[in-house]
Amino acid sequence: MAATTARTSHRERSHPRSGADIRAAFLDFYQQRGHRPMPSASLVPDDPTVLLTIAGMLPFKPVFLGQAERPAPRATSSQKCIRTNDIENVGRTARHHTFFEMLGNFSFGDYFKEQAIQWAWELSTEVYGLSPQNLVVSVFREDDEAEAIWRDRVGVNPKRIIRMDEADNFWASGPTGPCGPCSEIYYDFKPELGDDGIDLEDDSRFIEFYNLVFMQYNRDAEGTLTPLANRNIDTGMGLERMAQILQGVANNYETDLIYPLIETAAALAGVDYRLLDEKGQTSLKVIGDHSRAITQLIGDGVTASNLGRGYILRRLLRRVVRHGRLLGIDRPFLKAMGEASIALMRQAYPQLDERRAVILAELEREEGRFLETLERGEKLLAEVLATSPKQISGAQAFELYDTYGFPLELTQEIAEEHGLTVDLEGFEAAMEAQRQRAKAAAVSIDLTVQGAIDQVAGSLEATTFRGYEALEHPSCVLALVVNGEPAERAGAGDAVQVVLDSTPFYGEGGGQVGDRGVLLGGGDQTAVDAGVIVSIEAVSRNRSVFVHSGRVERGMLAVGDLVTARVDAACRRRAQANHTATHLLQAALKQVVDPGIGQAGSLVDFDRLRFDFHCPRAVTPEELQRIEALINGWISEAHPLVVEEMAIEQARAAGAVAMFGEKYADVVRVVDVPGVSMELCGGTHVTNTAEIGVFKIVAESGVAAGIRRIEAVAGPAVLGYLNERDAVVKQLGERFKAQPAEIVERVVGLQEELKASQKALAAVRQELALARSAALVGGAEALGAAPGGQPFQLLVARLDGVEGAGLQTAAQGLADQLGDGAAVVLGGLPDPADRGKVILVAAFGQAVIAAGLKAGPFIGGVAKACGGGGGGRPNLAQAGGRDGGALETALAEARQTLRAALA
Known part of the structure; x- marks a missing residue:
């Protein structure tokens, strides 16, 4: 396609300008060319190798690797992304962001370089109307083919085709994974400077807006490149960058994608962005950028914490508050920024409206917590700044971190604003000293037994688990650890750890405790006549080897013996009921509280269950009642469970819920309560929900920032729970001389009397102080x-x-x-x-x-x-x-x- 054709089109056609129109034009262009439009994936990727979605291609990574079926030969998307590797540049440069949108077109073994390059040029010049005189392209230093296409097929001036090294023009999604050479299109703001000596590193003149990656290799952990089965195309056009170019503004922040948020923040601060100095404008840019990021992160289910993506959210959120205070905003304002962010992005991301209440609640909660931190720590920090001529010491930075909860990054930012540095080595030394103090204060634990079983398990094949089909199974003793030492035999009274070739005992895992039961040997191997009886109190897993821990009650057990492994059926039934109940609980939480709720941990014991989940607020008493009623309704409806094995991709396509970060095999076990719940799970379950009997929530509490916990009982354990509560009510009734229905009223009355007495006492003390001061x-x-x-x-x-x-x-x-x-x-x-x-x-x-x-x-x-x-x-x-x-x-x-x- 000749450059002159593009110039003619530029004169004759109108072109998109707004961010929404730029996005729509890109997707329409590629849809017309056979690309399937794909919705944006979550910022929380289904990929344990990365914390957040950092590129438009990440949702397609399994396709590029040949691990998943391609959704279509060609696809196009506008993918929301977050990167925080250069967060210190946000607001200071024209185009660094944490949250951004990546427009992309993809070929999965279909077309390759020539079509990708020609379509990119056609889109840029004819659809967006960019003049060829304003465009420069780069190619990988060894990519003669790409250079020839740009020069001979497209007609780009050879002086405007720049070869660059691997650091700039060889793209990879990370240290490992799909990768390949790339070609980038740059916009030249100053074409009048000519074509000689072009330096694409000059950010004041050039902006890279479209990256065409020719995905043809896979890089392993050793850095070796191997050709992919299919040559693919992965492109990325920065929506914010194209908006800057087409809207003719000085930087990405002043486009209609971000500037409305800057105006909102400026109004809250009572300032005018255009009249502020560079420092003030930077603060407004940070607020505008980060507000989009935190709104989208919470919308995708992330809650603030001190770990992983939760820490990224907390850090971004606290930077917003910090820069707001620099502008003079001395009151909570994140809710207002969240409202503005949702309003700005709801057309492209309608799920933000659906999650509005959750987003705003998390913003308010975390802002309130940080304002308390600031109030405590800023006083000390002000003193430190006043007395530190050049550097904040490591000890001072650590005190701010350890005592007041000030993140080190925040201390560094504030220090930099005052022309100071932070002694990072001293900070790490103080942190290490604290670790050593904690280590010295810790209780010493004897690891001899664990060391012995590690040694034994490391030399054995995986145990075959038979517990899905039977509670009793003949097995052979492969190894013994007796009183902490590997042994060939064990006698009555010995504490043992036993490894069998196969077992019906469930080994603790997935939150479910290990089974209890007995090993029977000799005689006819019944509990009455067996020559050997070993009581099993716990079963754990060491790698893939099941370890049965217990005590020899009778006879002599030796390596090589054949035994009957028998699970305690009553304990198994209770564990199964509680495990299935946790699945019902997660389904009910998603239905009543928030569809985005995800599991953060669980415990399935014989007499109780515990379920931890991501949620930024407490579950209300009314919601708990609805959850309990919903679960008991499912139990009474007697839903049969369907358990089957299937390919991981098939399970996900069917809607099975997986624990994020868990590594699953290619074939997974799916536990399905039709119409209610479907989860990937290796635990044991009832065959019908009616077997659970009844479900009762015992408590709801917070266990960490953004993590809530529900404790409950099911089946026979409910009767024990009710009997215990009944005994307490009877004792209170006798103490207060009241009927059960009158106890609450009596306690409230006593509380009010106590409060009145305390208030009167406080008044007397104040009067005494006044009298003494007179x-x-x-x-x-x-x-x-x-x-x-x-x-x-x-x-x-x-x-x-x-x-x-x-x-x-x-x-x-x-x-x-x-x-x-x-x-x-x-x-x-x-x-x-x-x-x-x-x-x-x-x-x-x-x-x-x-x-x-x-x-x-x-x-x-x-x-x-x-x-x-x-x-x-x-x-x-x-x-x-x-x-x-x-x-x-x-x-x-x-x-x-x-x-x-x-x-």
Whole structure:
């Protein structure tokens, strides 16, 4: 296709300009050329090798590797992505982002270089209307074929075809996996500078907007390249970059894809983006970029935590709050940014509307938590910054991290804003010292037994599990560990670990506990006449070897013996009921609370079950009632379970739920409660939900940030639970002389009486503090002259035995009596017997504030003498300390400082 044709089209056609139109034009262009449109995959990839979806090709990685069937010979998509590897550049350069959209067209063994290159040129010049004079292309240094296509088929000026090295023009999705040479199209903002000496590294002149990857190799862990079975095409066009080009703005942030969020943040801060300096504009850009990212992450089920993608979300979220405070936003504002982000992106991603309540709740919860962290840590950080001329020490950075929850990255960012660095080596040394202290304090555990069984298991083949079909099975003893040592035989009384060639015992895994039962040998191998009886109390897995732990009750057991392995049927039935109940619980949570809920862990025991799940809020009592009723309804409906093995891709296509991060074989076991639940699971289950009997939720709680836990009982365990609760109710009834229905009312009455008594006691203490402080008025010292001619009134005194609220009331009362020129400082020990807690209060009149003194910073400085700190409003503030022995010195310093300032 000749360049002149493109110029003619550019003159004659109108071209897309808005972000939505650019996206639609790309997808329409390739759909018209036989590409199947694919929806954007989640930011949480079905790939344990990466935390987040970082490229448009990632959802197709199994196809490129030949591990999955291709959805079509050709596909096209607009894929949402997140990258945080260069987060420090966000807002500072024209085009670095965390969240971005990658427009892509893909060929799975269909077309290759020539069509990919010609279509990319046609799209760029005819559909988007870019002039060929503004375009430059790059090719891999060894790719003669691609260069020839650009030069001879497309007609690009050879001076505008640049060969580049592997770092720039050889693409890979990661250290391993599909890869290949690539060719990129750049937009030239300054074509008048000519074609000689083109340097594509010049970001002020060039922007790369379309990358064509010729996916033809797979790289293994050793770095070896092997040809893929099919040559593929993987392309990526940055939506934000193309929007910048077509909308004619200075950077990606000022496009209609992000700028509305910048305007929202600017309005919240009461500033004008166009009038701000570079630092202020950078903060608004960070807020705009990160707001899109955190909204999309939460929408895809990520909750803030200190691990993995949860940590990425928390870090991004806290950067938004931090930059908001730099702009003067001193109140919660993430909910407003979340609302604006949903409104901006809902047309392309309607699921954001469906998840709106979850997104906003997570933003509010995490912002509130971080504001508390900031309030505690910023005071210490301000002191550190004021006393550190060049560098924040590792010990100081670690105290901020360990005591106040300040992430190291945040400390580094704030330090950089003040022209300081952070001693990272010192921080790591402090972290290691803490690890060593924890290690020294840990309880010593004897690992001898585990070491022995590791050694034995490492030399054996995998155990054959027969427990799906039978609870009793003949087996051969392959190995023994007796009292912690490998052995050939074991006698009565010996603690043993037994490895069998095959077993009906379920080995602990997938949250389900191991079976209990017996091994019977000799005689007729019944429990009565067996010559050998080994009670089995637990079964675990060491690699793929099942280890049966128990004790020899009778006879002698030896390696090579044939035994009958018999599972305790009653225990197995209870475990099966509880395991199936956890599947029903997950299905009910998805139906009642949020379809995006995912499992974070579980425990299936004989008498209880526990299910941990990702959720940013507590499940309400009403929701718990609905969940319980729904599960008991499914139980009473007597749904039969269907258990079958199938290919992993077939299971996923059928909708089977998998645990993220779990590694599954090519063939998986699927447990299906038709119409209710379908999960990949290797555990044991009932054959019909009716076997569960009844289900009862015992408790709901939070176990970590964004992780909730439901504890429940099922089957016979419910009766034990109800009997226990009934006994408690009877005891309370006897204690309160009340019927069961009256107990709650009686307890509420007692609580209200206690609250009233505590309130009255607090009032009496405040009155006592006022009464004691009244005698202090006469000790006020007149100093200088306040505005209006009246002298300042200085009063510094000690008042022990008064809590903080009472001391504040007393100080404010004294200041009111002494007038606008009052400077009152009170300090004391709330409990004179406890010299480790000091309270200091300052109350200043308006004339003192006008003279340049503010109660907050002043009392915070005074508290340093007592090993503490604090702050508050200009007229009234409170601080605390840990050294009561220094209180008199602190009060004396306060008096001296005020005299010097007010005299």
